[in-house]
Amino acid sequence: MTYRFKVNGDDVALEVPGMRRLLDALREDLGLIGTKEGCGEGECGACSVLVDGAVVDSCLVPVCQVDGTSVLTVEGLAPAGELDPLQQAFLERGGAQCGICTPGMLIAARAYLDRGGGPVEDDIREAIAGNLCRCTGYTKIIDAIAHAAGSSTSV
Numbered sequence: 379m380t381y382r383f384k385v386n387g388d389d390v391a392l393e394v395p396g397m398r399r400l401l402d403a404l405r406e407d408l409g410l411i412g413t414k415e416g417c418g419e420g421e422c423g424a425c426s427v428l429v430d431g432a433v434v435d436s437c438l439v440p441v442c443q444v445d446g447t448s449v450l451t452v453e454g455l456a457p458a459g460e461l462d463p464l465q466q467a468f469l470e471r472g473g474a475q476c477g478i479c480t481p482g483m484l485i486a487a488r489a490y491l492d493r494g495g496g497p498v499e500d501d502i503r504e505a506i507a508g509n510l511c512r513c514t515g516y517t518k519i520i521d522a523i524a525h526a527a528g529s530s531t532s533v
């Protein structure tokens with residue numbers, strides 16, 4: 379069966395088993411390796427992408443469920459090679475260390491900003507609660523998201 383959906387604004391058609399993980403379709407079939415696999419069990423958020431604007435763990439979502447939807451991956455944040463303000467803030471504020479969690483963090487943060495989220499630490503913590511980071515202690519990530527949300531104040 380062929381599944382048709384959009385990825386980062388482009389139409390894609392994949393002839394794959396319906397239960398193929400979206401994560402594998404993105405990385406292996408479409409070559410979008412920005413999305414990372416951490417746990418493979420829905421626990422870490424490294425594989426987060428947006429499906430019709432909602433954050434999902436792409437390791438848990440079969441391709442058949444995204445038929446007809448619009449998927450955004452981390453590559454879609456910088457379509458013309460220009461960094462998303464969140465990416466710029468992560469760079470400037472040291473929000474990325476090993477980088478494994480970073481694509482998922484950026485996606486969760488993008489969804490947060492898109493729904494009008496502001497530079498409030500507790501709100502940001504809640505928005506990234508499904509995304510684990512082993513390196514940063516979260517402070518710099520939260521600072522970066524707050525900065526991108528319009529604050530120049532460190533949290």
Ligand code: FES
Binds near residue numbers: 435437438
């Ligand atoms: S790899 Fe999907 S949640 Fe960890």
Ligand code: FES
Binds near residue numbers: 477513
């Ligand atoms: S930067 Fe390494 S897991 Fe977050």
